[in-house]
Amino acid sequence: MxxxxxxxxxxxxxxxxxxxxxxxxxxxxxxxxxxxxxxxxxxxxxxxxxxxxxxxxxxxxxxxxxxxxxxxxxxxxxxxxxxxxxxxxxxxxxxxxxxxxxxxxxxxxxxxxxxxxxxxxxxxxxxxxxxxxxxxxLVAGRHRGDDAALSTLTERERQILSLVADDHETDCIATALGIRPKTVRNYLSRIYAKLGTPNRVQTVLYAKRSLGRQGGLATDP
Structure with missing residues (x-):
């Protein structure tokens, strides 16, 4: 390696x-x-x-x-x-x-x-x-249309966003959902595009803020 x-x-x-x-x-x-x-x-x-x-x-x-x-x-x-x-x-x-x-x-x-x-x-x-x-x-009070952006996510994307918000790593998410790490990364790229977040750091912040306001995202299979 x-x-x-x-x-x-x-x-x-x-x-x-x-x-x-x-x-x-x-x-x-x-x-x-x-x-x-x-x-x-x-x-x-x-x-x-x-x-x-x-x-x-x-x-x-x-x-x-x-x-x-x-x-x-x-x-x-x-x-x-x-x-x-x-x-x-x-x-x-x-x-x-x-x-x-x-x-x-x-x-x-x-x-x-x-x-x-x-x-x-x-x-x-x-x-x-x-x-x-x-x-x-610092970001807790900033509202950027979270509800509207979240509504564009598919069920699988919402699952992955929820796991990202809980600080799970890519390999752990892949194992939990029974998919490949590369597939998780592909989903993350689509999530970034839909939420308007440029990287995983800001996506985690976005997800945590949204979870705090909404009481959780759906993670049913």
Whole structure:
């Protein structure tokens, strides 16, 4: 099994070297390049084609959130993991809305970092206890026609959305419903399109908010 290619982006050389050494200690990952700013990150993204970008918010030039948007425009499939010492909910929300797949503290331990990166690579998103609560609180009051959008989902899509809201991973959903993981991912793509959510992170938030208001989604077979 080939290793997961990672691009590290941060303004501080010591931070880059530290995380590179840490990730190189795991057999699952291969750091293919490092970058100090958004322009260099985009260049490495095109040349090295990483599967995961791990970056700080203090990226010189465009700034962290704009850098996330630029990376997302360049590659819709790359996973973006933010490492930041700033744990204020507003910064978390801005990062997720811009297209981040996970938001982690710089004080994260090695095992949690490894587990999060594997989850992001596998399922497209990962929440930690520190990020899930604040983000849900921020979006709780936002109404975007949830009822109308939910009514466009098929029965199977509503089943999958309900399981996603309960934080089940793709493989677990596939096992529970007796279908293949690839089929689950295809359903998720259609759910994203119908709900207007660009990725799994925002779909989880959307689903949790809707479940909270409606008291649950139908999951009958």
């Amino acid at each position: 080939s290793s997961i290619k990672v691009l590290l982006v941060d303004s501080e050389q010591l931070v880059l070297e530290g995380f590179r050494k840490l990730l190189d200690g795991f057999t699952e990952f291969s750091v293919v390049s490092i970058a100090h700013d958004a322009a260099a990150a985009l260049e490495h993204l095109r040349g090295r084609r990483p599967q995961i970008v791990v970056m700080g918010l203090g990226v010189p030039g465009t700034g962290g959130v704009d850098a996330i948007r630029a990376i997302r425009r360049e590659s819709g499939h790359v996973r973006i993991v933010i490492l930041s010492s700033n744990q204020q909910p507003v910064y978390m929300r801005e990062a997720f809305v811009a297209g981040a797949n996970a938001y982690l503290s710089r004080s994260i331990d090695a095992d949690e970092l490894r587990g999060t990166l594997l989850a992001v690579h596998r399922d497209g998103a990962a929440f930690t206890a520190a990020t899930a609560g604040p983000i849900l609180q």
